[in-house]
Amino acid sequence: MPDYPVYAYREVLEDDFPFKIEVRNPLNMNRSSHAHEHLQLCYMMSGSCLHWAAGEQYVLTKGDLFSIPPFLEHRLGPRDAMDFAMIQVDFMPHAINESFRDVARMQTFVDFAYIRPLVSDAGLQPKMALPPAAQAEVEHVLNAILAEWERQEDGYRLAIKADLLKFLVIAGRQYQRHAQTQRQQERQKVALHREAFYDAVAYMETHYDEDLKLDEMAAKALMAPSYFSHMLRLVRGKSYIEYLSAVRIQAAMELLDGTDLSVTDIATRVGYNHISHFNRTFKKHAGVTPGDYRKHRS
Incomplete structure (x- = not known):
């Protein structure tokens, strides 16, 4: 048994719509090592912080997109006195129903979100630094999801599912381009x-x-x-x-x-x-x- 907590998704997310989005900062970061059953995708909106995943430490800065696959030990930490804002998306695949089956077949997204963070290699970091144009695209989609989540008006779940799928497709495409430049x-x-x-x-x-x-x-x-x-x-x-x-x-x-x-x-x-x-x-x-x-x- 691991010496850190592993959270079942029902401890963190609602069962009928297992999705959550929030903004992390130095005041509400999770500094304790933990893992969870659901998938987590995070994007650095501003600033910088430290991230430990599977025992390795990484520096996160503005424009970094990274994944925490299920059951992977991780935690956040401050970087000197620097401030930061990070959008954290937590969800289970059935949050978007069978639509996720198509994304699950998209090799580049599965490689980035579910497999790449598991590969143990000092030169193969789990994060992906997005170019400025992609940053703007990702921030637009994530801000739209945040707005729907905060207002929760009629039809907000459908709107979130649509934008979440778009976010996953963008992440997969960016990883495909990113991978072409890697060793x-x-x-x-x-x-x-x-x-x-x-x-x-x-x-x-x-x-x-x-x-x-x-x-x-x-x-x-x-x-x-x-x-x-x-x-x-x-x-x-x-x-x-x-x-x-x-x-x-x-x-x-x-x-x-x-x-x-x-x-x-x-x-x-x-x-x-x-x-x-x-x-x-x-x-x-x-x-x-x-x-x-x-x-x-x-």
Whole structure:
């Protein structure tokens, strides 16, 4: 267990609309190490401060955009007597419903927000310094979100969702341009991390009949178990257990349709050692028992 608190998103955000935006400054900065289940995107409006992420210290200045992915230890700190203003956006993917599925497929945004901050390299900082034109664009969108959040007039959630999507697209585009100027070695490290994740997912999809453990799959993905499960929810819409079950049940359906194998044999072939567990999981996913599924399909 970590020696710092890890906040569930329901401790910080409302469940029906898991989103929050606020302005941080020296008086309300969080100086204690912590992590959280949700994604956090921050933009430096003015001034400068210090930021510790995964044990490394970084200097943040006006125009810096950075991400705090789920379960990453971090904290803020003052930089001498300097003042600063930082806009902090906290949200869970389902704050913008299925619209986020398109952004989740946008490689550049996922690399920047969810993967790049995890890559351990002294020369690969999690922040991204935006050029002046991009700063103006980001500040316009964030100020619009702030205004909607503060007024909370009729339709404010829809307005925030639209502007939040725009903000995420801008961040992804800027990272694409930013990455083109980085060293090839740095780009390769981010790509390696991403490829390791998708290799682990592919392994689950082809070795579902084995006794797959979350910590083993997370190790293949070069991620902590909790973070690997979160990434699965982001890109596949399900947690580790939910996704593995869905893959197994889909394989079971195909065997029920295309073979004369018994339900017990099929359960074993798709990774279930106990027929009762298989039956419960199948009915949860398909709405009927395996026997009824085969009967109605024949």
